[in-house]
Amino acid sequence: MPTTPHDSSQSPPERRPLVAFAWLWVAAPLAYGLYELVQKATQLFTG
Amino acid sequence: MSPPVxxxxxxxxLVPPxxxxxxxxxxxxYAWSVFKPPLESALHLDGTESALPFQLAIVMLGLSAAFGGTLVERNGPRWAMTVALVCFSSGFLISALGAQTEQYWLIVLGYGFVGGIGLGIGYISPVxxxxxxxxxRPGxxxxxxxxxxxxxALIASPWSAQMLQSFGTDHSGIALAFLVHGLSYAVFMSLGVLLVRVPRTAQHAEGRRTGGQHADPGPGALTGVQVSARSAVRTPQFWCLWIVLCMNVTAGIGILEKAAPMITDFxxxxxxxxxxxxxxxxxxxxxxxxxTGRIGWSTTSDLIGRKNIYRVYLGVGALLYLLIVLFGDASKPLFVLCALVILSFYGGGFATVPAYLKDLFGTYEVGAIHGRLLTAWSTAGVLGPLIVNWIADHQKAAGKHGSSLYGLSFGVMIALLVVGFAANELIRPVHARHHIPAQRKGPDADDAARQQSESA
Incomplete structure (x- = not known):
């Protein structure tokens, strides 16, 4: 069944673990970067 | 390599991750500055020399995006991401060799030249x-x-700093840090190479074969106005947008370049x-x-339109600069708030431009057109720091201090934003003589259908 904009907006059940893994792959380092950023940014108010 | 359907x-x-x-x-x-002080002490360099790999990388980014855009369109995102992975990672590996053998030219060649090609091809690869x-929702x-x-840069800056702290800041420590960077980024980027796919247009092809009237073209089909990259650069719309991007980026760099000394002086x-x-x-x-401006404002552009969002970036941006000039030194919260919004517009300007290009020129060769437009970024990258630093140095030499050091710089930024605003107002739909003929869309659709049947 070909993909259309409508039905591709929702992940088919068998793809959901892969979608979750892919987003986790990029979100984990980004969360680390944001955590470090917040630590530094608070110095504007406390430093 | 045919595009992966x-x-x-x-x-x-799966495509955004x-x-x-x-x-x-x-x-x-943008986290290269972490390596500058260790390189300067380990290899006895001055500040200008240690900035060379980054500067060359940015120049190569602009050049490879401009000249490699058509190749990226032709060979598809997987090819482009593979090239980006190989170039960016091997740039670090060459730099590691350079640091270990204390041959600085290898670091310039590796990170600047080879890695810079990876930056340019990687930047346009998924657009x-x-x-x-x-x-x-293109925005x-x-x-x-x-x-x-x-x-x-948010990730790399603390990560690289911690790595240098662990490995040491002598030439061997730097070499090891470069090596770990190269290998880690190769693994990390491989997800993109493995997961990226171009959308199917099978229903469109099916509809063409059967003469079906109600066939759904699918997300990958070419619909609406389409302009080739070669034709796009001959349109006034392209050059108006070039000016818009250049002015918006220059204005953002006006604050970014001297942010720390600026708030101290104010x-x-x-x-x-x-x-x-x-x-x-x-x-x-x-x-x-x-x-946050990149994702926030670009998403907003899907709701209010591309021209309107650039009116905000450029028009409101100019007003915020004016507020800083008039009242910035009277209120710290006002200064910080204005600067933050200006920087969010700077990021938004980068992120919204591919969708603006899609609106004007279609999706036919939008990646290649985007690559050519990024020369505006390279120009602004040279222009912005030059203006801000030159003016600040002259104001200091003239005996000015505090917030008055930046009055003239900000005046120039306001003027640039007004120029950008005017250029945005001049953008109209592309004339029909630049559109690709309908028969040229046909083989493309057929080709896509053939690729889909091959990979299905």
Missing amino acids: APPGWSRW AALSVHLAIGQA STLIKWFPD MATGIAIMGFGGG FADTSTPVSASAAAGFVALLSAANM
């Missing part, structure tokens, strides 16, 4: 594909990817002076505004 049931939500894995990696470029997967889709370029003569650590916090907040 999505098999049936492929989720389009594929794009992010590339952009979060290549965004490391066209994302727009084709998300025709309903949001490209905003996610281009936000990654801003986020890359409040030096007040009862609430800003310490060095607070200034570092301000710089970090600007990075956050830059990143």
Whole structure:
């Protein structure tokens, strides 16, 4: 069944673990970067 | 290499993380400054020399995006991401060799030249594909990817600093850090290479074969106005948009370039002076505004339209600069707020431009057109720091101090934003003589259908 904009907006059940893994792959380092950023940014108010 | 076509049931939500894995990696470029002090002491370099790899990388980014855009369109996102992975990672590996053998030219060649090609090809690699997967929300889709370029520095900056702390800041420690960077980024970017797919257009092809009147063209099909990259650069719309991007980026660099000394100078003569650590916090907040502006404003452009969002970036941006000039030294919260919003517009300008190009020129060769437009970024990257530093130095030499050091710079930024605003107002739909003829769309659709049948 070909993909259309409508039905591709929702992940088919068998793809959901892969979608979750892919987003986790990029979100984990980004969360680390944001955590470090917040630590530094608070110095504007406390430093 | 033929573009990898999505098999049936492929989720389009796999494409943004594929794009992010590339952009979060290549965004490391903006964290190069972490390596500067160790390189200067280990290899006896001055500040100008230690900046060379970064400067060459940015020049190569612009050149490879401009000249490699057509290849990226022809060979597809997987090819482009593979090239980006190989170039960016091997740039680090060559640099590791350079640091270990104390041959600085190898670091310039590796990180600057080879790595810079990876930056340019990697930057444009997912743009066209994302727009084709998300025709309903192109601003949001490209905003996610281009936000990654801003986020890359947030990750790399503390990560590289911690690595140098562990390995040491002598030439062997730097070499080891480069080696770990190269290998880690190769693994991280491989997700993008493995997951990226171009959307299917099978129903469109099916509809053409059967003469069906109600066939759904699918997300990858060419619909509406389409202009080739070669024709696009001959249109006034392209050059108006070039000016818009160049002016918007230059105005953002006006603050980014001297953020820390600027906030210190602005409040030096007040009862609430800003310490060095607070200034570092301000710089970090600007990075956050830059990143959130990329996703936030670009997504907003899907709702209010591309021309309107650039009216906001340029018009409101000019007013905010004016507010800083008039009242910036009277209120720290006002100064910080204005600077943050200006930086969010700077990021938004980068992220929204692919969707603007798609609106004007279609998706036919939007990646290649985007690559050519990025020469505006390279120009602004030279122009912005030059203006700000030159003016600040002359104001200092003239005996000025505090906020008056920046009055003239900000006046120039306002003028540039007004020029950009006017250029945006001049943008009209592209004349029909630049559109690709209908028969040229046909083989493309047939070709896509053939590729789909091969991979299905």
